[in-house]
Amino acid sequence: MKEFTVVGKSIPRRDALDKVLGTATYTTDVKLPGMLYAKVLRSPHAHAKVIKIDTSKAKALPGVKAVLCHLDIPKNLFCSSAAAYVTTPPVKGVVDQYIFESTARFIGDEIAAVAATSLAIAEKALALIEVEYEVLPAVFDPFEAMKPESPTLHTEPEKKEGFPEYPENNIVGNKIPPVIGMGDLEVGFKEADYIFENTYIVDAVKQAQLETHGAVADINSEGKLTIYSPSQSLHPTKRIVAEALGLPLSQVRVLNPPYSGGGFGGRIGCSAKSEVITAALAQKARRPVKLILSRQEDFIASDTRHETFATLKTGVKKDGTLTARFIKVIMNGGAYASWSQDAPGVLASTAMPVYRCPNSMFEGWTVYTNRTSAGAMRGFGNPQGMFCVESQMDEIAHALNMDPLEFRLKNISRPGDAVPVPFPLVTTGLRDCITQGAEKIGWSRRVEPDRQKSTKLRGMGMGVGSHVSCSHPFHVDYSTCQLILQQDGSILYSTGVPDIGTGTSTTLPQFVAEVLGVDISMVKIVFGDTQSTPFEVGSHASRTCYAAGKAAIAGAEKIKKEILEYAADYLKLPEDDLDIAKGMVYSLSNDNVKVSLGEIALQAHLKTKQFSCIGTVPPTNALPWEAHFAEVEVDTETGQVEIIQLVAAHDVGKAINPAIVEGQIEGALSMGIGFALTEQYQIDENGRQLYDTYHKYMMPTVMDMPPMETIIVEEHEPSGPFGVRGVGEAGLVPTAPAITNAIFNATGVRVNQIPVTPDRLLTALKNQKGISTVREDEEIYAE
Template identity: 55%
Template sequence: MKKDYTVVGKNIRKLDAIEKAMGAATFTTDIKLPGMLYGKVLRSPYPHARIVKIDTSKAEALPGVKAVATYLNTPRVKFNTSATSTFTIPPLQPVEDQYVFDSVVRYVGDEVAAVAATSKKVAEEALELIEVEYELLPTVFDPLAAMKEEAPSLHHCEAGKNVPGEKIHIEMGDIELGFAEADYVFEHTFKLPVQKQAQMETQAAVAQVSVDGKVTVWSTTQTPHPSRRILATIFGLPYSKVRVLNPPYIGGGFGVRIGLSAKAEPIALALAMLAKQPVKVVYDRKEDFIASDTRHSGYVTVKTGVKKDGTFTARKIMGILNSGAYCSWSAETPGVLGAMGLSIYYCPNQMYDGHSVYTNTTPAGAMRGFGNPQGMFAVDSQVDIIAEELGMDPMEIRRKNIMRPGLPWVLPYPCQSSGLEECMDLGAKAIVWDQRGKQNQDSDTIRRGIGMAIGTHVSNAWPFCGDYSNAYVTVQQDGSIQVASGVPDMGTGTITTLSQMAAEVMGIAFGQVGITFADTESTPFEIGSHASRTCYASGTAVVAAAQDARKQVFEYAANMLEVTPGELDIENGIIYSTLTQEKNISLGQVAMEAHLRGQQFIGVGRIIPQNAPPYLAHFAEVEVDTETGKVRVTKMVAAHDVGKAIHPLIVEGQLEGGLAMGIGYALSEEIKYDDRGRQLNNGFHKYMLPTAMDIPELEAIIVEAEDPTGPFGAKGVGETGLVATAAAIANAVYDAIGIRFFEIPLTEERVYRALKERK
């Protein structure tokens, strides 16, 4: 019989709570080393240009300047700032299209040069003394235009004009047959905006080179081990001579630094090598906006064949995303868009075609959801269109078609759990779905509406790319344990949940667990924090390590107690025989006895994770001011199947944070460009992140359909909070005013124009 958990599932105080509340936690931005210099970056004012001449002599002559780096004195090794280059599985090849500095700049903000000086101020002054002569090159800003023959080529591409990496094609069943079997076929194209991660801490790195050449880089990376590999490759060093770590905290990430923190690490390191002093590079907020990855904008077309009774017979999705000037994650994101957009519903005949296109804009990369919110805005907007055409309730058409365990889908692993229908039912009850369509009088200028949308996601990146985790659990002589995992905690509660899992397996109190994390020197290889994987995949490694340690302990204790290891169990740090309770001994006594005889229990976890689908149903209630077009979300209900919630409060925090981001995506967040390729919304003042005043009541409902592949049944939760938010809100707006939007954000002007056109 399964025991009740003593640590897992409990809302234990987060390990970093006091440090962060007291302002004592250390972030990269806080680091100060003896002799440390400050690095600043000169960025291109042009969207596409060749550097004809660059003269740094005046900058170098400025007192306090210790180094100036350009493409002329830094490594000519191509790389990709994203971690894709470190785990793309052959025969696929990673796209490596960037240098630390290049002689061609491809977007406004691209790196031209950098200065290390004794103060930020001197470094900034020196930037103004660098003389650059540019030859302007032709530009292109829209992905559809960039695919045309006459568009300028940004990089050499095999798959098509300005197409980075491979075009993605996914197929199941017979798509033509599926459409032939349909009573109706629907096709719609949706346009998606550029969203920004807007994480709290900007991109930052501090690089130090020891006298014997060993490199240490503290940075904001979400993936210290892959980042070490990228840096070692650029600078031609053995991996073992490069240490990358978080110090130990990161002010958020949301995908913006899966791999390098934009170019903060290689620029800091290049300058540190030239200056022979430590160098700190911290992006200001404008740099973080213009020269650090965004979410992909683009176009998604959905074509669905459906029977009169609402059964889907065929679905084809096409995605064209704007990569920006460099690839980053642009070879992978279209794939997740398609794979997730197809997998939420069961449909026997499915197809996806998608890819990214280079343009002269800020590179797009990973951001929470990774293509999925783009795809689901399109898919679940269209499902509501279909429901209305067929005269069906949006809940019922979904209930009829949702993916269920055991059914085939396009993903290369089975669906083994789903709490989706329960999510839909609980969410519908909480939002009072029955009120839908009954809330308005004809004369109302403020009109109310309710809408819903659903979605799924992954719990890590396996088997789409290399994804694995290692961990150590070491039993100390007093019976406390030390966990070592290379995964960061970027505010997501990772170190708390990993420690909970280790404590649960070892049968000890949470307070007896210490953890080392996010440091390549003290932890074995681990991909890092991305793809909603840390709890699921890093957790699986920690559980495996703890089980290994526990096994060693039981074998040793069995000898001491003169029983068999198989009859032992442990609770509250006391190992006891399940057959004769009097036979017991504390973990501390066993560990100390072993220590005195020359042995430590060292558990090693080495795992390749499986994968599991988390599920979600989002419900939005909105008010639309029909005189101004202003949309206000008045309530959001988000019911999520997260598998086992290891720490329910952390899960709720993740969901609420995701919802807030999803509300911004739906209503106000967008980076636009002017006709010279400059971002119009290049900071928090001009970029309309929702504030606390804009966030309505959020109700997170946790459904625990435990998955056999996850630690304690857990599934991924980091990204799901915004997968369907925009679609749910757009569907609610339709319910309120009867207008369907094919483009977000639903700004007041966009909604007003649509209202006016209808008149």
């Protein structure tokens, strides 16, 4: 195996010093000459038609330079997420938004906006806008929304023949339910000795990234827009803005400034419409415009994770072998499509490959309601799906009197297995993840406590999962980069991938440095700018190291070949006798022959030669693997759950930068704790968001973090660059079920809805039956 010099090393992050010193620039820091400040007027109603709007008083206020509403903007439907612009045929992307709406579909919907010389004037101007609404019936529950008598929130999608059972009202986008699976369910259930059927509920949660949504738009004398944005996908965002405003793509530039204060899926596309709103205001005022959402606006007017309702029916033999599984999911999409057309299929494609089940089928869809739109959030459907799958796996193991760990080892997928995803399962380190994680947490200590002797009970649980390493072939997903050898021997590496806090501005240059045999300091990176980088779909779907890393290697190999071809002529040696190391081109056969890359570049320059190339490769995909373990202590008097320790074992293929990989996993674990125990995005009976600030929304803090152990497993993935698999999202996937399964082990009570808040747990303990399993065919129950 090749010995790496740069790859696999925990090289310090390039953004670390800027962030520690407070000199890093974010969108909120951008200040341009003559800049105006924007504020947005939002609907106070969950569903209402704008009957009349009068902006004259706002326009007359001194200091106000632009006021816009639905009467003033192009009537171009668009989607503020990138979803509609990366959807592959024959499926069509859903475009269902205008910059400003004449019908509000949730509390917080954008009705109008102003740009003024100060925030105070902008806020005063908002109060001067007079709006007359016709309040319409609202619906918040997806099951109610599907009924024919419920209000239809958007144009009804056409029904596809052959699916007469498909509910017609308020379904997002897809004309048929996204059915995914393999085998024959009827045969599989007939082969089963036992059949388990369970229903699970996952509450909506928020990304709650540190930097609120926002953008700054500038416009030049030719009408070209330059937009500073924290977007995770700059090139697709460029297209969103262009289509919303009816502009050629060449008239829009989108760039990070260069840092983004977190994304977690909420910025795959626009940052809560900020880019299109500021662009429209800049066009009107002919001046730069800045819009930064307040924390409250961020909570109520940007995408959440999908509230999910799932029913799993699973057949199993007496020896624990799975024979059949049917998963049916309904997801709450909220007011606009965002990523909702894709969410059910992603849930299926990530939840179903984990276990060998020859007869498996999934059916699901997402429903419009008058809630804040749901979209992408770290894991995108997978955390919901695996909470359900792993909860039921634990219940089945308990019912069969099997060790949950052994039950999983018996059924996990293996290399070469048929899986219901459109790419092969080539390698997997899941077995190693399970065994190493179990050893680290001390799984052999796991017992059922004596629940009569104490009100504080300890338990241990586990969960496993997979994910993806990019979004191919479900979406357009490819990376392109440019490499230039500069005259000092350094490499200028340009990529459209942003660095949203994941360390990509460090790890991607490691790929280039490794291939070219140079020190990492000699690779200079330009990133996150549509004007100076070739097309790049962005940072999402755990794809950056896997997909952008492949392009980086491809580009580095091409420019290396160009350099060696030139050096062969320059040194009068055969090309195959040359290589590059430590920034020097050297002879393999003669230690005395070597020349620096700087000298090669300069000599080529003097002969009108520039070393430059584009790196791009056809997309592929691969499954990462993970197993998480939790030990908890439950106070049965208060319902409080204390996490004693967490262990996370991940097969990442190859850790390009182990410290960054560990940081990604540990950050995901902290989000998983909130997902399992405290975080929930709820509304009142009128659709008003209840938790709209950090003070109300119960995210875990540093004081809630238990001891965490990260184990990196490296099972080489042949399709990945240097064997890499995706890692960014996988750490969130099995955390919640590991915790809730530990609660079950401690208490004997199952709560089938997360978060497991104290009141939910106390109710379950009081009932002493949980909210749990239905059985058919045999005298067996998962308690």
